Amino acid sequence: MRLPTRMIRTMVSLVVVGTLCIGMMGAGAAPEYAKWGQIAVKETQQRYQADIIDYLHVGRTYLSANKAEEKFKxxxxxxxxxxxxxxxxxxxxxxxxxxxxxxxxxxx
Incomplete structure (x- = not known):
C-alpha cells in the first residue's frame, strides 16, 4: 500500500520538528539558537510550500551591540x-x- 504524498510530507515535517524538540529537551537547557531554528523551519516551510528534510545550525554572528544574526542551512x-x-x-x-x-x- 502506498501512502499519499501529502501524508508522507506531513510525517517528515513532524519528524524534523520533533527531532528539534527532542534534541533540545534531551540536552537539558535549550541552546540559544533553538527559538530561531523553529522560526527558520516554520517560515521556510511557508515560503516554499515544502518539507524540511534536513537542518543545520551554521552559527551566530554579532553584527553590532544590538544586532545578531543566526544562520541555518x-x-x-x-x-x-x-x-x-x-x-x-x-x-x-x-x-x-x-x-x-x-x-x-x-x-x-
Missing amino acids: LWIRTKDGSEFGVYVYLQFNPAHDTEYTIRYERVG
Missing part, C-alpha cells in the same frame, strides 16, 4: 519532488531576543 523538498538547500538568516536584537528580520538564499 535547510534542505527542502518541494511538492514537485525537487530538492535544494536554503540558507536562512535571522537578524534580531540579542538583548531582547525579539524583533527579527529574515532573508533566504537558495543554494544547489
Whole structure:
C-alpha cells in the first residue's frame, strides 16, 4: 500500500520538528539558537510550500551591540519532488531576543 504524498510530507515535517524538540529537551537547557531554528523551519516551510528534510545550525554572528544574526542551512523538498538547500538568516536584537528580520538564499 502506498501512502499519499501529502501524508508522507506531513510525517517528515513532524519528524524534523520533533527531532528539534527532542534534541533540545534531551540536552537539558535549550541552546540559544533553538527559538530561531523553529522560526527558520516554520517560515521556510511557508515560503516554499515544502518539507524540511534536513537542518543545520551554521552559527551566530554579532553584527553590532544590538544586532545578531543566526544562520541555518535547510534542505527542502518541494511538492514537485525537487530538492535544494536554503540558507536562512535571522537578524534580531540579542538583548531582547525579539524583533527579527529574515532573508533566504537558495543554494544547489
